[in-house]
Amino acid sequence: MFIFALSSLLIAIRAMSLFAAVSAAPVNETDRFDGMSPEARSILARATPAAPHFVLYSDMWVSGQTRPPTSSQLAGVNTFILSFLLTVGAWDQAQAWQSLAASQRSSIKAEYAAAGIKLMVSAFGATDAPTSVGLDPVATANTMAAWVKQYGLDGIDVDYEDFNAINAGDGKAEAWLTSFTKQLRVQLPQGTYILTHAPVAPWFSPNKFGGGAYLTVNKNVGSLIDWYNVQFYNQGTSEYTTCNNLLSTSSSTWPKSSVFEIASSGIPLSKIVIGKPAAAGDANNGFMSTSTLAGCLSQAKNQGWNGGVMVWQYPHATSSWFKTVRASSWPF
Secondary structure, three states: OOOOOOOHHHHHHHHHHHOOOOOOOOOOHHHHHOOOOHHHHHHHHHOOOOOOEEEEEEOOOOOOOOOOOOHHHHOOOOEEEEEEEEOOEEOHHHHHHHHOOHHHHHHHHHHHHHOOOEEEEEEEEOOOOOOOOOOOHHHHHHHHHHHHHHOOOOEEEEEEOOHHHHHHOOOHHHHHHHHHHHHHHHHOOEOOEEEEEOOEHHHHOOOOOOOOHHHHHHHHHHHHOOEEEEEOOOOOOOOOOOHHHHHHOOOOOOOOOOHHHHHHOOOOHHHEEEEEEOOHHHOOOOOOOHHHHHHHHHHHHHOOOOOEEEEEEEOOOOHHHHHHHOOOOOOO
């Protein structure tokens, strides 16, 4: 995914300062909280939702914005992800969330919980290369998990894009991700916090990467990952742009990386969330019109898939985007 480039000097300064610190909803979700202690309510509000997942990322600055969008603006969404929590600290919408008063964050979280919307943060993005720069995965996980808990979020999404580390084929990237994921789960227990990953689709291609890429990660720690927000974009001008090469038969460049081919490699269909850009300008390539994507989702659902859909990014996608895309599969 995209993030504005940061100067190396600024990153270094912030690294020294900041890292030293720390399914659709029920008709009335608030009924679930009656008679519960505040702690029990908090845990239940964070509990991992069942598929399908309807995921919207937010990274762009929106003129006049003082808080995340209201729940009414997110109708049709059940997971809203703030980007990014970097290795130097919170940035963009994650930093905006951090900057709110505690009372504001609490009020927004209560509003989202009542609407069945989970609020998460995404780690790394295109700016960070944690394996290549030699960061310790356990220490990094501890710091990021502490941030999630301090700022009251439902979980964390791992948008690892250290392409050089994966392409090296020496297994170091996969080992790093394995240790990082395990330690996140030590700090953010399963069933209490949500943990997702957002790999690019080619990282599920068998025999393309010396370390196995996400097939190895899934083998090692897939049971700890709630679902995958798979990026079916930025991989070539004709990649994942038709229902056939998105769902059934990917290209020879990235073999067996379509939805059902990924499932044939052992990834549960319910964990494969189809990720797409909201607008052509939100990615280099891989864009699909909402009507075409809606047809693909319907086709996939009829074949037993129920993972859901992810989109990059708000405000180019809001409730109206999800209404169109879900119209033939999970209308609302």
